[in-house]
Amino acid sequence: MGNKLIECVPNYSEGRDMQKVEQIVDCFRGKKGVKLLDYQTDPNHNRCVVTVIGEPDELRDAVVASFGKAVELIDMTKHEGQHPRMGAVDVVPFIPCRNTTVEEADAVAKEVAKIVGEKYGVPCFLYEASASAPHRENLAKIRKGQFEGMAEKMKDKELWAPDFGPETIHPTAGVSAVGARMPLVAFNVNLDTPNLEIASQIAKRIRHIGGGLRYVKAIGIMLDDRNLAQVSMNLTDFTKTSVYRAFELIKMEAKRYGVNVLESELVGLVPMQALVDCAEYYLQLASFGPMTFDADKQIMEIRLLEEE
């Protein structure tokens, strides 16, 4: 594995026929510079979500290959499922992972969208950080109308001409959204109270829209089985709003209710840097000077990922 790594989480509109799913997922197996981390199918959604990591060029090629396979195997005119969808490859986010920026993820996203548009005739909309206009940043807005409504929607060329590929939908593969975004960190803090209102009030104060931290989305929820209230968060850019900052702010706000933090939890895959940032903060690790703590280089496991 090289030094520059990007994560990709493509969503395919097939979650029932496992033979087809395996053929798509095979595009990520045994490829140099590409590593399949996970794939999950949901028959109700009739959808498959793949998590794969790779070096930019190799990842691009594998994603393009999977695109070709999905276009070949999936017929959206016959697709049924609970999850909203607009194409055989519904959405393809690229996420900076190691030694890469969101700009580099964006570059790969645009390459993939361009190739796919030309090679397979699938119109592609750039979204999130790759979006070409503000009204295209949000995936839900692009996908509104779904596969069945997309041909009509795209007649409004001013608003919905695709960024790459033909101006009309692919007859069986529909359209796709491709773009770059920062990794999400799902972080929950359980309060030592069964009072949901307290968790909701704290969530309102710490989240961006309520005057809180720039990259925090938060709601209060009830953990019924444990009779505890939880502040449930998505950190949308942990490099700017660190986990420890959200955590300490919750503790601070909880004080006005005399409520303590019982515990916290990180859900799903977490970039190591998100944890190292916390160790650096709490241990007051110096980040400059002759004895610099260059976390990445000093962590043994990371050295193992480097090429000699």
Add this chain to the structure above:
Amino acid sequence: MGNKLIECVPNYSEGRDMQKVEQIVDCFRGKKGVKLLDYQTDPNHNRCVVTVIGEPDELRDAVVASFGKAVELIDMTKHEGQHPRMGAVDVVPFIPCRNTTVEEADAVAKEVAKIVGEKYGVPCFLYEASASAPHRENLAKIRKGQFEGMAEKMKDKELWAPDFGPETIHPTAGVSAVGARMPLVAFNVNLDTPNLEIASQIAKRIRHIGGGLRYVKAIGIMLDDRNLAQVSMNLTDFTKTSVYRAFELIKMEAKRYGVNVLESELVGLVPMQALVDCAEYYLQLASFGPMTFDADKQIMEIRLLEEE
């Protein structure tokens, strides 16, 4: 790279003839399951220190090969250098790194010592966690007398019969110490005071021999260029005495002097778990329950190290 990884830091008695050094180091290059992380030569010490990581069997074979090369190339009867030494391969510590215990490192150490004793006729003393008797745990005690005095020293068979290999020294390669130990974490805390006495007092209280933490060695030192006193530590088993515990104890003891902690620093390679432990503690990450924080599996970079 597989899941079980052991680190080895062999010391060779050659630090001047770089052609010889390269031939020895080559034993760790291009080997499946083995990764050379670092090697440093010191002409004054006339010594080379290699840092390598690998799967147990592959690491064993590479270390044995390097042993053979060193025995072939190094003549201890002609060796000069400031660093104490007793053999062409002076000392070979094995350190558990990922998904391995000190017992597994010990098993590899014993295999290497046995093979080397038989194959190259180099007497081997097991030391540290592998030692066969308390008086052999400490490397300095084994090495006392150095290469030149070792033949005489080993005449006392009751005390100094080797654990493996012939009962007399190899004529040109001397003897070697091989053994397992836990990784050291070098951790320093800088105090907001130029008073060395305060750092020394704190060091005395937090270290094992002074009634402090079991796996902490500590001294107070003066950083003259910054006019700051530092508590300088070696954590000899961070899995039992965590970095955060040493850190918090220093802050606690510093309070009696009204002194604050200015910053801290980790020196050299650090196992990731040492940092993750700190993030877990300070963020109060729950380590049980249905939403378990299984740090290792959740850290993206670690998933990259796993075999599919």
